[in-house]
Structures are given as structure tokens and as C-alpha cells.
Amino acid sequence: MDSFSSGLAAAVREAVGRVSDPELRRPLAELGMIKGVEVTGGVAVVGIVLTISTCPAAARIERDVRAAATAVGGVKEVVINVGVMTAEERNALTAKLREGRGQSSMPFTAESLTRVIAVSSGKGGVGKSTVTTNLAAAMAARGLSVGIIDADVHGFSVPGLLGLFDNQGKIIRPTRIDNLVLPPVAHGIKAVSIGMFLPEGAEDTAVSWRGPMLHRTLEQFLTDVYFGDLDVLLIDLPPGTGDIAISLGQILPHAEVLVVTTPQPAASGVAVRSGMLAREFDQRVIGVVETMSPMRFADGSAFEPFGVGGGAAVAARLSALGGNVPLLASIPFSNGLRAGGDTGVPVAAADPEDPAARAFTDLAERLVVSPRGLSGRRLPLSPVTA
Numbered sequence: 001m002d003s004f005s006s007g008l009a010a011a012v013r014e015a016v017g018r019v020s021d022p023e024l025r026r027p028l029a030e031l032g033m034i035k036g037v038e039v040t041g042g043v044a045v046v047g048i049v050l051t052i053s054t055c056p057a058a059a060r061i062e063r064d065v066r067a068a069a070t071a072v073g074g075v076k077e078v079v080i081n082v083g084v085m086t087a088e089e090r091n092a093l094t095a096k097l098r099e100g101r102g103q104s105s106m107p108f109t110a111e112s113l114t115r116v117i118a119v120s121s122g123k124g125g126v127g128k129s130t131v132t133t134n135l136a137a138a139m140a141a142r143g144l145s146v147g148i149i150d151a152d153v154h155g156f157s158v159p160g161l162l163g164l165f166d167n168q169g170k171i172i173r174p175t176r177i178d179n180l181v182l183p184p185v186a187h188g189i190k191a192v193s194i195g196m197f198l199p200e201g202a203e204d205t206a207v208s209w210r211g212p213m214l215h216r217t218l219e220q221f222l223t224d225v226y227f228g229d230l231d232v233l234l235i236d237l238p239p240g241t242g243d244i245a246i247s248l249g250q251i252l253p254h255a256e257v258l259v260v261t262t263p264q265p266a267a268s269g270v271a272v273r274s275g276m277l278a279r280e281f282d283q284r285v286i287g288v289v290e291t292m293s294p295m296r297f298a299d300g301s302a303f304e305p306f307g308v309g310g311g312a313a314v315a316a317r318l319s320a321l322g323g324n325v326p327l328l329a330s331i332p333f334s335n336g337l338r339a340g341g342d343t344g345v346p347v348a349a350a351d352p353e354d355p356a357a358r359a360f361t362d363l364a365e366r367l368v369v370s371p372r373g374l375s376g377r378r379l380p381l382s383p384v385t386a
Helices: 003-017 058-070 089-097 126-140 158-162 211-224 243-251 263-281 310-320 335-343 355-369
Strands: 034-040 041-049 077-084 113-119 148-149 175-177 180-182 190-193 232-236 254-263 282-292 329-334
Touching: 003 034, 003 041, 003 058, 041 058, 058 077, 058 211, 113 126, 113 263, 126 148, 126 158, 126 190, 126 232, 126 335, 126 355, 148 158, 148 211, 158 190, 158 335, 175 282, 211 243, 243 263, 243 355, 254 263, 254 310, 254 355, 263 282, 263 310, 282 310, 310 329, 329 355, 335 355
Parallel strands: 041 077, 113 232, 113 254, 148 190, 148 232, 254 282, 282 329
Antiparallel strands: 034 041, 175 180
8 A cells, every 4th residue: 555545544544433433422443443444546445343233323333434434535435344343342342331340330429420310209190200301301402411210110201201212113222232231312311211121012011020120120220221421310210219219329329319299289298208218318309390380371370280389398398307408490381391291302302492491491500500519418427536
């Protein structure tokens, strides 16, 4: 190869190496997926290797590599040879992605730069999962890297709320690289749910697991799923103070907790319990979100079928029991919010001017500027004796 072709090959290698894997969100060169570049007579031959033979992003990777190589001046034609990583190469890749941690090691430690926020409620049907997905969408719109763990194993709904379905209406399944799971992405949000792992055709089957299985599932979501570098990880908890909430307190005592309620006393009365359980594990309750809040009409009248004041009451009660717990947001009734839940497009992403979307944007703003501080959290300190 002459010096001109060598220089051109180097330029092509650099260009295609910058192409990002759409699932891993890292450059191909960094992932070891470029396996050779040669240029002869203006024809660039590029070798790439996929992580697995059934890689769902294969067509996109090939298209992006072709576009990157074609854009290099002097390249007249591009030939791409596609292969698959060997077992040894995949092992090296997964070790790199885990950044030296063992398979069972959890990346979301207290020292992690990722902020972990659990979204809880005292009872079901208050819009907890809707809050989780729309808050995630509002944060992603701000340019944050956001992930969701759908920990409501018995009543998972995050795939539907994010529209994570293929053309046949089936829940999109994560890609697996050996024991590493790559979560699918929707609206800029990486999400994982037990619904993605149920057998084909069993999506409507009840998940009838008890405590140990639920604990292990949460652990696997936290250790085996590769979220990459997240700014925020939201965990959609099941309602109440059961096994998953207890397991989360044991595994992630440094997680922060948002309590969701409606204005109705029947909901707000039990919402306090989920906040108090979090405190038993030294988790900090950072605020309350009220859903189904009154909707204001143009004439100044209000639509308030669930009454008013439940969110403020929960915030006041939790504050009285220890630590400042503000009412962070009141999410009003909204046709856009309801429709987004049915279509899989969060209103925070679909219509930022919708009243509910603006409330989620304000909530994201308040949480982003809120420090992770230690207020309201017991510290493991012991007196020093002389």
C-alpha cells in the first residue's frame, strides 16, 4: 500500500471508529469493533465485528459505518465486511464495560456519580409509573442520561408507557452479550422491565413470585443491566411497603425517594407509610408529587374530582416526622397525559406546553438543581473515646 493509500486508510479508520454503537453508546473503536481498514484505488474495505450474530442494531451500524467512510475525501466506494466477535473478544468487551467490576458487582454505589431516585406510593392507581416515565422524559429533554428500572414486577407498565413495542406489538427485548443485558431505549431513556424477559406469548401471564425471587430480580436489574454512564436512575417501585421496597432499602440505602399521592385523603393517608419505610433504611425522602390535581379551565373554574390538598398533607406529615419534605409538584388532569400513557409517548416529550408536561419540566428542574445532601439521613457515626 502506497503512502497516499495508507494515509487515506488511517483517515477512514478514524472516521468509522468514531461511529457510536446505538445500544452501547460508545465509539466502535473503543469497543474493539473495527477489524481492519484498507484502501486501494479509492475503494475502502472496512471490517467490523458485531457483539452477537443477532445484533438488532446491525443494519444501523453498517449504514453509519458506510456513511462515515464515504464522507472521507478520496473514497469512491466502500465495501463492508461484517463478522461476529469471538467468545474471548466478548469476554474482553464485557469486562471493559463493567470497568473491572465482577459480574455480581453493583455499579450504583453511594460513591457513584449516578443519582438514584426511587418513586414510591402508598397504594396503586395513583399514577406512580406515569410520574416515573414523564419525569424521565423531562430529564432526558434537558440533556441528562436517564435510566429506568421497572421494579413493579407484579404490575409492570413502563414498557407500555414508553412505547417499547416492535411492529408486531410485542415488547422489545433487551440484547444480551453473554451475561450483560443492554436495555432498549425510547425517548432517550434506557429502560428495563420484567415484561421484557417473559416467555414469548406469556406477556399477559401473572408474575406470581414471592420475596426471594423479587429480591434476586432487583439485584439482577442493578448488576446485570448495562446502563452506561447515567446521570439519574429512576426506580419505579410497586405500591405499598412490601418485598421490593424492603429489598431496595437493603441494597440501596443511599437512594433518594419520591412519594406519589393523589389529593384524596384515602391515598394521601397511606402515602406517608411508604416514606416512613424509606426512612427506616436511612433513605432520604426528597419530596412529594401530587397527581390528579385540580385542572383549571379558561373561565377560572376548577375540575377537582379527587379534592385538594392531599400532596401538601403528605409533605407536612413527613416533615413533622423528621426532615424537610417539600411538595415538589402538583400534576393536573390532562388529556395529553392520558393519551400519552395509551400511545407510549410521554406528554413531557410529546407536548411540552401541556399543563401536565410543564409540571413535569418544573419537577425535573427542581430535582436537577437539588443537591444530594445528607439532610434527614442518619449517619453511621460512633463516638470516639480517648
